[in-house]
Amino acid sequence: MKLFNNLNDHIGFHARVRGDMMMASDSVKSLNYGEAWDYINTIAAHIQSGGISKGDRVAILAKNSVDNLCVFLACARIGAVVVGLNYRLAPAEVEFIASNADVEMLFFDKEFDELRGEYLRSKPCVCLDSAEPAPLLENWLQSPANLNEVEINGDDILFQMYTSGTTGLPKGVLVSHYNVLANTYQAPMTTGVGGRVGEVALVIAPTFHAVGLVGSLLGVIYGGSMIIHRDYDPVGMIETLAKERISTVAVIPVMLQFSLAMVPNIKDYDFSALHSINYGASPISETLLQQGMEAFGCDFIQGYGQTESTMALTFLTAEDHKKALAGRPELLRSCGRAVFGTEVKIVGDDGQELPLGEIGEIVAKGPQVMQGYWKNPEATAKTVADGWLHTGDAGRMDEEGYIYIQDRVKDMIISGGENIYPAEIENVLMAHSQIQDVSIIGVPDQKWGEIPLAVIVSGGQPELSAEELIEFCRGKLAGYKIPRKVEYLDALPRNPTGKVLKKDIRVMMAEKYPPIA
Template sequence: MHIVDFFDRGRQIAPDGPAFVMDDRSWTYSDAGDLSCRIGHALLANGIATGGKVAVLSPNDPVAMICVVGLWRAGCVWVPLNPGNPAADNVNLIRRFDCEFVFVHSSQQAVIDALVHDTGQTPQLVCIDRDLEDWAAASPSTPPEAPYAPDDIVAIMPTGGTTGPSKGAMITHRSMSVALAHMMIVFTYPSDHRIVNLAAAPLTHTAGFLAIPTLARGGTVVLLPRPAPEAVVDAIERHGVTELFLPPTVVYRLLGLPDLAARDLSSLRYLLYGAAPMSTAKLRRAIEVLGPVLMGGYGQVEAFASISYLRPEEHLVDGRIASDERLGSVGRPSPLIRVRVVDDADRELTPGQTGEICVRGDLVMAGYYRDAEATAAAVVDGWLHTGDVGHLDHEGYLHITDRKKDLIISGGFNVYPAEVEQVLLAHPAVQDCAVVGAPHPDWGEAVTAVVELIPGSTVDADELIAACRAALGPVRTPKQVDFVDTLPRSPAGKVLRREARAPYWAIAGQTI
């Protein structure tokens, strides 16, 4: 399929139905479709050829999503930029990925100024909330005819940058279609069910892609500027939201709302969580409060967003909440890919053995943009080496132990931070945490916990250390616990262990 076919199917189903809603404004499928066609024609008229790179930089906004559909109609390549990034980082990505055109929101004035005053070649710019309508007004509202092949690149996705500078994962029509097919397989509805997706997290990440299957079925995407817990609950009640994505940190804050149990969330069918490990203790509470609607997900931009899912019914066994072992998994691998776990010699391991998770299939990226060396290291004989360490259990559930680069080696023993973080997150005072290796003259690295507490809660380091020792034994127990007001996070809400670890190594005069 051409990626635009997903939107156009929804347009056929409900041409006069609401495709997007934000605040008190609504965009029908016909209105959004016509605007996307005019955008596609205008790009071509302004010299942006098929295959040209077009960045979209905006907070959550329906017009930004319509711009993405429009640039795809012109056969262009979408470069999603997160407005939560520092302006200099976004300017750098625009340059590195050779963007010829940028759709930008006026809230990103620092980026606009930097591009306009840069001495290099400036891409064409259109401000989506000031100039877009006039810019595209004279263009026809019929779909432009642009050449298409299934393996054409439709997006260059910046990687998370959690272990270094972002790379650009090249996604094709084929790989994105497989990801969307995976989503449509697990997000099931009766044919007459009204689907309402709440896009509260940044549209440049999972929240944006989960919206596309909703549009393909003629549903409505409700947008929020940010995932504030109170606003999320209000939107679910007001719009009858059936599905949404939230990172674990926001789920934790949602559970902290004092009136949550009294709110009407009965429309909710799926709450997808992912992008970071989820505390099994907090996951249990979420199921108790929200019901069997939680769905775990695992993916990367390199294997587009849908390697595996833990479906809502898999959170239960015989009507009761499943064991921590099951809840700690990321579900069974999706149907249109192959997954295996290998050792350092690339030998496939048996169930229960821990190694690197590898993925093969049409879901996998075409490579990193202008980085053949990184591509060759990541994709070997067709297998994507994810950099994630884990295992498959005897029931076929996939477990993520940690990132390979986050492994702590203390006194010759391997310590996986996620195992320690699960124990810390089970404490009722802990909002979130990062377990890192700090330099130690005898052990090489000392297990160290950086902890963010729930506002108004208290706990001392000795109590947390004792809880870890009781659950994990002495080797994996933190030797030091430091409390911070706020942990470093990516714009997608993922805790950045690398940044939490850096100060300890800087004090020792070393870099990581």
């Protein structure tokens, strides 16, 4: 057997040597490693008995739970590829992903039954939290089933996670066992902080996102324990950090902002077990960092990456954050330096590396780079060229190797930690009879960091109100993608080839939507 060959080797090892140690716990169920390994094998055997083989796609449409995690690990056990479905999407979006992925089986929470379209309803379904409208997982496992061992290699696909692109259609990112193992080794090598036996992590981020999923896998790879929250609760997060003696948690800055605002007596809580808070999706302000470090008394670490890089490409370490507060505040605008075993550089339109300080596209090469896009060789070849992942983000690098993101080449908007691609929204809005032309840009927002703004050309038609626009988008787009603000122009600025100049639109809107202080 090759060392570090697949995820399953790690869980099986922990079950043998520390079977009595708690692996994961939520409000319903708690399993130690020994119990979890038996449970995972039982689920895996039943999935196999349903006709699922290595390489088949199994979808999960559910909130965080011990059962959700164990179903994922059961699929990994037999080589089935998990497709995590974002329950915040509209039914049509879920249906597209499920059919595009060739999903053969679904595990879901009852509250998301309405998201199951015709395609998913035609497949075998198991409910994680109810005996209807499909068999309850617990009951489904009662019949006898035998597990057939399957050889799993490092380059076998572990999960297929969908991310939107400039075309507006989601693409299935193929992430292998080795991609995940590599990135979970790179993170502690770079930050000096990693999963340890006996430590307890709080899992809040949804596992249909890379941060939540890979963060959870990091815990089981290193033999740590996890407290799993179904949803993010500002007060519940604070209480759990203290009561459960949590060692580490991954959040987005807006979560910290909410929690600090909702718990005025935060000084009364004991966070002495907490050694680090990891955050991503957006930079942290100096004020929020100071408030957080004062309240929690722990280190802060920022990660930057994307689904195509499994999780992390760079880290702004705890030492970097301390430097920022000690006279180098500009570091807080950086996303850090390349992780161990990864090259990062800035290139121009011709693909050639640019001098330090010049702005170009951020590209990276390392063992965490995806295996490609599902059934999309053209997009794969464009995104990963000669081993280099083209992130679509524009940035610069300083003489110390710190990366500063300047803009998004793909015009992606990050709102509350969710990635939003303008083309997807524009495609929906262009179907409205009162919209002649439209461009979506991100504008600053105090609560979410960024929100989409619809800049519309009506072409002489009556102008739509924000309320009318929201109603038109309802059911066609996930709620967080729907523009809540609307502006009108006589015409969108375009270059000679007809491409909309979003940069010019941002300049036009800058006075009305200034940066958040």
